Amino acid sequence: QLAGLAVIAFGLWLRFGGVMADFASDKKSPEYFFMGLYVLVGAGALMTTVGFFGCCGAARESQCLLGAFFACLLVIFAAEVTAGVFAFIGKKVAIQEAQKIYEDIYDDYMKNPGGKVNRTIYHYHVALQCCGKDSMEQVGLPCPENIQMPKASNCLVEIQNVIDANLHLVGIVGIAIAGITVSKSAFSF
Numbered sequence: 001q002l003a004g005l006a007v008i009a010f011g012l013w014l015r016f017g018g019v020m021a022d023f024a025s026d027k028k029s030p031e032y033f034f035m036g037l038y039v040l041v042g043a044g045a046l047m048t049t050v051g052f053f054g055c056c057g058a059a060r061e062s063q064c065l066l067g068a069f070f071a072c073l074l075v076i077f078a079a080e081v082t083a084g085v086f087a088f089i090g091k092k093v094a095i096q097e098a099q100k101i102y103e104d105i106y107d108d109y110m111k112n113p114g115g116k117v118n119r120t121i122y123h124y125h126v127a128l129q130c131c132g133k134d135s136m137e138q139v140g141l142p143c144p145e146n147i148q149m150p151k152a153s154n155c156l157v158e159i160q161n162v163i164d165a166n167l168h169l170v171g172i173v174g175i176a177i178a179g180i181t182v183s184k185s186a187f188s189f
Helices: 001-018 022-023 031-060 065-088 091-111 116-128 155-188
Strands: none
Touching: 031 065, 031 155, 065 091, 065 116, 065 155, 091 116, 091 155, 116 155
16 A cells, blocks of 8 residues: 555656656647656556555455455556556657657747747756757757756757666566565465
C-alpha cells in the first residue's frame, strides 16, 4: 500500500509540481504527452488497492482474499511486461513526437518572438539545458545563461538523449517492480 501511495505521489508531482507542470499550461503540449503520468497514477491506485487485499487477506487468513491478491498481482505483472515491451518498441516514435513538439514551438517563436511562446520555449531550454535546433539559429532565442555552449547547439539531440536516458531508468524501475510483484505473489501462497 505504501509503495502504491508513493507511486501516486510521484506521478502527481511529475504532472503538477515538477518541470512538466510548466509545459502543461501551454496549448502546444498535447494531452497524450502526459498520458504516461496518468497511467503511473492509475497504477499506483491499483497497487494500493491490491495491497489492501493482501493485508486483509493475510490478517484474516482468508484464502479468497489472498487468491484475489494473487490474481491481481498476476494481472499487474502481465501489464508491467506489456508496458515495458511497448515502451522500448515505441521509443523512436516518442522521440519523434517530442522533437516535433519542440520544432512547432520553435517555428511559432521564430514567427512571433514576443508572443506567449517565448515563455514556453525558454522552459524547454532550461529543462533540456540546450538552445535552438542548430548552432547557427541561436541568435534571438531565449537561452538560459548557465548552459555550456557546445551542449547548447541542438535541442533536438538533447530531446533524444533525455528520452533515451529516462527510458532506461523506467526500464530498470519496471524490472525492479516486476521482481517485487513476483516475490509478493510467492508470499501470497
